Amino acid sequence: MKVTIIGAGAIGGTIGARMHRAGHDVLLCDADAAHVAAINDDGLHIEGPVEEFTAHVPAVAPDDLPDTIEHAIVAVKSLHTASAAALLEGRLASDGFVLTVQNGLTADTLQAAVGADRVVSSFVNFGADYLGPGRILQGNVATFRIGEIGGGPITPRVGLLADSLPYALPTENVLGYLWGKEAYGAMLWAGAVSDLTIADSLSLPPYRALMMAVAQEAIDQAPVPVESFDGFVPDDLDGSLDRLAAFNRKSAKARSGIYRDLMVRKRKTEVDEVHKDIQGPVFDRIVAMIHDIEEGRRTCEVANLEELAEFAASR
The missing domain is CATH 3.40.50.720 (NAD(P)-binding Rossmann-like Domain)
Known part of the structure; x- marks a missing residue:
């Protein structure tokens, strides 16, 4: 080519x-x-x-x-x-x-x-x-x-x-894969507000319900059947967390590009573009938190993830 x-x-x-x-x-x-x-x-x-x-x-x-x-x-x-x-x-x-x-x-x-x-x-x-x-x-x-x-x-x-x-x-069905990534990506957005690795944010027990909740918000909006990939299975989100954590532990890239944008490169993320695709109370809360980090009102730390987990549990 x-x-x-x-x-x-x-x-x-x-x-x-x-x-x-x-x-x-x-x-x-x-x-x-x-x-x-x-x-x-x-x-x-x-x-x-x-x-x-x-x-x-x-x-x-x-x-x-x-x-x-x-x-x-x-x-x-x-x-x-x-x-x-x-x-x-x-x-x-x-x-x-x-x-x-x-x-x-x-x-x-x-x-x-x-x-x-x-x-x-x-x-x-x-x-x-x-x-x-x-x-x-x-x-x-x-x-x-x-x-x-x-x-x-x-x-x-x-x-x-x-x-x-x-x-x-x-x-x-490329759109099915893209919507699968929207769901997986929603979990990465949640994890990026902390300083945990991708694998830890996905697998640690206090955050599992949060991760499943935000992924489900994306899946519920998909206009096509959502595809599975690399351990992600849309109708088995609980099992997906362990499989995705294992997948990420094998990678030399321990943290997401979102985290690097926020804490390493200090630049605006793609969150507003993603927010056009995904709406829901949990993801809306994540977007607001990402804005806080971008604008210097917060930093990436576990306390943010704990706050999100409490919010998701209250829904």
């Missing part, structure tokens, strides 16, 4: 490096000038227990994108989807298409920019972190599914993408 990846951070960088090494024609695009410079000077370094290698893949800033993009993969945080869509509008080749590998339900914004029939969606669950300019940690290998947004039979472009991207398999 000839593909431009918009967002060369944790997920986009991992995908781009692996596609480039497999022989695909890859161009990375990122708004972080230091990251772009480091990639062009020394390559993109993939680190961690899965494999360590360096991909000498070209990278550009948004202002330096070519006038025509054959195919694109969007890997920016969901709150930056509109900016990514604006970069693609008018640039996508007449027979080109866009794959979103983002969290949340972002396809409509991309469809508005490039056309409803030119966007493919995916579910990505392998763990990765941006460590610094030119450096990405890949913490594990996990489920990666690609499918048409409307569901149905596997199309040639979905097959092409599944063959080209690392770990990817095609699916006829």
